[in-house]
Amino acid sequence: MITLNDYLLVxxxxxxxxxxxxxxxxxxxxxxxxxxxxxxxxxxxxxAFSRFNTVNGLxxxxxxxxxxxxxxxAAAEVAVGLAIxxxxxxxxxxxxxxxxxxxxx
Amino acid sequence: MPVYSLExxxxxxxxxxxxxxxxxxxKDKRFVAHTALLGLGAVLVGSxxxxxxxxxxxxxxxxxxxGLAMTYKAIALACxxxxxxxxxxxxxxxxKFTARxxxxxxxGEFFCLPVFICAGMMWMASASDLTSIFVSLELVTIAFYVMxxxxxxxxxxxxxxxxxxxxxxxxxxxxxYGFTWLFGVTGQTNLDxxxxxxxxxxxxxxxxMFSFALILVAxxxxxxxxxxxxxxxxxxxxAPTPITAYLxxxxxxxxxxxxTRILQVFLGSEALVHNCTAILLAVACATLLVGNLAAIPQxxxxxxxxxxxxxxxxxxxxxxxxxxxxxxGLAPGQIVAYYLAAYxxxxxxxxxxxxxxxxxxxxxxxxxxxGLHQRSPFLAFALLVAVASLAGVPLTVGFVGKLLxxxxxxxxxLWLPLGFAIIGAVAGFYYYLKVLRNMYWNAPAxxxxxxxxxxxxxxxxxxxxxxxxVVLGVWxxxxxxxxxx
Numbered sequence: 069m070i071t072l073n074d075y076l077l078v079x080x081x082x083x084x085x086x087x088x089x090x091x092x093x094x095x096x097x098x099x100x101x102x103x104x105x106x107x108x109x110x111x112x113x114x115x116a117f118s119r120f121n122t123v124n125g126l127x128x129x130x131x132x133x134x135x136x137x138x139x140x141x142a143a144a145e146v147a148v149g150l151a152i153x154x155x156x157x158x159x160x161x162x163x164x165x166x167x168x169x170x171x172x173x
Numbered sequence: 174m175p176v177y178s179l180e181x182x183x184x185x186x187x188x189x190x191x192x193x194x195x196x197x198x199x200k201d202k203r204f205v206a207h208t209a210l211l212g213l214g215a216v217l218v219g220s221x222x223x224x225x226x227x228x229x230x231x232x233x234x235x236x237x238x239x240g241l242a243m244t245y246k247a248i249a250l251a252c253x254x255x256x257x258x259x260x261x262x263x264x265x266x267x268x269k270f271t272a273r274x275x276x277x278x279x280x281g282e283f284f285c286l287p288v289f290i291c292a293g294m295m296w297m298a299s300a301s302d303l304t305s306i307f308v309s310l311e312l313v314t315i316a317f318y319v320m321x322x323x324x325x326x327x328x329x330x331x332x333x334x335x336x337x338x339x340x341x342x343x344x345x346x347x348x349x350y351g352f353t354w355l356f357g358v359t360g361q362t363n364l365d366x367x368x369x370x371x372x373x374x375x376x377x378x379x380x381x382m383f384s385f386a387l388i389l390v391a392x393x394x395x396x397x398x399x400x401x402x403x404x405x406x407x408x409x410x411x412a413p414t415p416i417t418a419y420l421x422x423x424x425x426x427x428x429x430x431x432x433t434r435i436l437q438v439f440l441g442s443e444a445l446v447h448n449c450t451a452i453l454l455a456v457a458c459a460t461l462l463v464g465n466l467a468a469i470p471q472x473x474x475x476x477x478x479x480x481x482x483x484x485x486x487x488x489x490x491x492x493x494x495x496x497x498x499x500x501x502g503l504a505p506g507q508i509v510a511y512y513l514a515a516y517x518x519x520x521x522x523x524x525x526x527x528x529x530x531x532x533x534x535x536x537x538x539x540x541x542x543x544g545l546h547q548r549s550p551f552l553a554f555a556l557l558v559a560v561a562s563l564a565g566v567p568l569t570v571g572f573v574g575k576l577l578x579x580x581x582x583x584x585x586x587l588w589l590p591l592g593f594a595i596i597g598a599v600a601g602f603y604y605y606l607k608v609l610r611n612m613y614w615n616a617p618a619x620x621x622x623x624x625x626x627x628x629x630x631x632x633x634x635x636x637x638x639x640x641x642x643v644v645l646g647v648w649x650x651x652x653x654x655x656x657x658x
Contacts (some may be wrong), residue, residue: 076357083350084405090343099339106346110353117357130362136303141311145345148318149338155322156331165339168332171407 075116096153096163107142109132122143160162176223176447179216179246180295186212187288202281203264206257209284213257213291217250234363237301240658244510245298245430247655248517252423253291255521255646257284258634259415262528267413268322285624290316294427303352303362306431310348310395313427314341315419333411344394351387354380363399364438367457378444385439385449389456392435395428397486399459406467409479414531420626423480426513429489433506436493453494459591460487465597468604472526473478473643475537477604478520484597485516487492492578497508500580503656504592508581510656515645517569519562522638525631526556533583533625542608544617549625553612555635562642564605565598569646 082105089102118131157163176278186209194205220243227233252612260267260283293312317343322334356362358380359370370376394401409417439449457510464484471477492508499505527537529552534541546553562571575598582591645652 083346086346096335096339100342103339103342103346106343107349110346110349113350113353114356117353121357121360125362128360130304131356134307134352134356134362137304137308139306140308141315142347144315145311145318145342148315149342152318152322152331152334152338155325156335158327159328160332161239168335170328170332171410 072116072120076113079109079113079116082106094165096156096165100149100153102140104146107138107170111138113139149157174219174223176225176243176299177232179220179223180299181294182216183213183250183288183292183295184220186216187285187292190285190288192287200277202284203261205281206261206284209257209288210254211564213250213254213288217247217254220246220250229420230394235302235305236299236552239297240432240464241430241506241510242299243658244514245426246295247516248426248510249291249294249298249423252426252517252521253287253294254294255525255634255638256287256415256419256519258630259418259521259525259528260284260287262525262532262628262631263413263415267324267530270327270330272326280323283320283413286320290320290419290423293425295429299591300431301364301434303356303364305466306434307349307352310427310431311345311493312485313424314395317341317416317424320416320419321408323413323416328413329411330413331385331411333377333408335380336404337408337412338395340401344391344401347387348391351389351391353382354384354387358384364434364452368438368441371445373534374444376444377582381439381442382448383621385445386452389452390433392428392432393456396425396489397428397483398456398490399463401484402457402460402463402486405483406479409482410473410537414475414524414527414537417478418521421478421524422513422517422520425482425486426517429513430511433493433509437506441589450494450496453490454587454590457487457491457494458590460484460490461593461597462487462588465600465604469600471604472539473537474530474539474542474608476499477539477608478523478527481601481605484601485512487597488512488575488578488594491587491594492581494579494590495585495587498584499622500577500584503577503653505581508577508608511577511652514652514655515562515570515574518638518641518645519559519569522555522635522642523559523563525635525638526552526559527629529625529631534622539611540615540618541607542611543615544622548617548622549627549645551627551632551635556612557609558639558642560605560608562646564601567646568643570642570652572646572650573652 086105088098093099114131114135118128121128160173193406196507225238227476267280271278271280290313293309296309300309318338321337358376359367361367397405440446464487469478489509493505530541562569566573567570
């Protein structure tokens with residue numbers, strides 16, 4: 069029997085892997101993928117919470133509604149984000165964060 | 174008219190503007206900006222005459238129309254209009270950095286997207302459910318990704334956009350994960366119901382604190398507080414100057430109304446209030462310290478304003494952390510609204526001058542202000558009023574905002590954070606007034622520079638903002654009434 073804790077553990081792992089990727093990797097595309105993983109982690113635990121917090125014997129659909137919004141917004145974010153990354157690549161011929169240093173300190 | 178027709182009107186206005194931009198012939202798209210100004214002005218006037226009583230429909234569990242929401246809607250509309258005026262002054266720079274090879278610049282959308290951002294900020298002001306908070310916040314953030322990157326032939330703008338994108342998406346990840354845990358421990362998405370549930374004593378405190386920490390990190394990104402404040406100087410420097418002003422005022426204000434609402438939930442809970450207040454005070458002190466001390470050595474006026482924006486966020490978080498007592502009969506949320514209204518006036522005044530300097534000299538450095546007094550006494554005076562108010566000189570509107578925050582901190586006996594705030598305010602006097610030396614005493618490097626001419630609209634806007642800074646600094650009642658609505 070898979071319990072709520074198992075789902076939360078997997079979701080926590082996903083979130084941690086995503087966060088570690090954002091902090092450690094230097095390629096913007098990979099960083100962006102890791103960011104999406106963090107959103108998926110949230111989606112997984114939301115669905116798990118709403119499945120295990122039953123209301124009158126049914127899953128709590130408030131949480132699942134939030135999941136749909138997160139998926140939609142994440143898609144919009146990817147569309148805009150990739151466009152920005154492509155524009156940067158055209159100008160600089162690089163997608164490495166270490167090369168992004170035009171701003172003077 | 175029901176109150177949500179304001180947001181509907183703004184979104185429709187945005188769609189109409191996009192269509193006009195695409196299908197009306199002619200290279201000069203200034204009419205888009207003028208239409209946007211007229212439309213937003215009409216909505217701003219209309220916002221004082223809408224019907225705010227909720228009806229029985231389920232919509233009102235996502236949406237709130239209290240006085241605070243109406244104040245922030247007015248702030249969002251006023252800020253968007255002023256940013257569009259700044260944008261009109263900035264067109265020559267946009268033209269240069271959006272042009273195709275051998276072609277014209279494409280800056281028509283520069284005046285359409287802020288209207289959608291405005292709709293998002295107005296929705297944030299009213300959002301009272303995790304779902305509506307998330308969606309409206311993302312509407313604002315995603316549109317800002319585009320606006321920050323708008324000058325796509327300018328490497329600085331592109332890099333600022335990528336930085337904003339990565340950190341914005343990171344804060345979104347923290348926000349939804351925090352929301353997930355808040356939903357997990359309470360089983361609810363409406364803020365009022367969550368507040369009641371957290372206060373009932375049946376909720377596990379550790380996961381609730383975990384969600385508080387995650388949400389606070391995400392909101393710190395929006396309001397520019399520690400620990401997610403480090404994007405601010407770079408993004409502010411790289412973004413088109415009107416958008417920097419918009420980020421600094423509009424985005425921060427919208428972030429603060431959401432912060433106010435979410436903190437009400439956590440600070441209203443007996444079991445959590447102690448730990449949450451301690452965390453908030455630590456954030457406030459760190460933000461005050463980082464913002465003010467890092468501002469001192471800056472030689473670029475745009476970066477200086479960026480650190481100033483961090484330091485103001487510190488004062489505002491301090492006001493929120495000072496507890497429910499407030500000061501001068503204003504609740505903490507109302508003090509923050511007052512401070513932000515004042516901040517809007519003085520910051521946009523400073524940015525309006527910076528836009529003109531940037532357009533005429535192509536630089537944001539403090540050196541670009543050398544001899545400004547000879548080139549345009551009016552501009553120099555406008556900046557004098559703006560920096561005096563930002564520093565908190567008495568008889569300016571910025572002084573009243575700081576006074577309210579200090580009074581709230583004294584009332585709550587927060588002596589250590591108050592010390593940090595005083596250090597911040599004193600440091601502020603030094604780095605804000607530094608620009609005066611450039612304007613009035615330093616001679617420009619290349620001999621005398623030509624005088625600066627201003628358009629009628631810019632002159633009128635500057636006059637309006639100067640008058641507001643001084644008059645509202647002496648006569649406090651109008652802003653008090655606005656935030657007490």
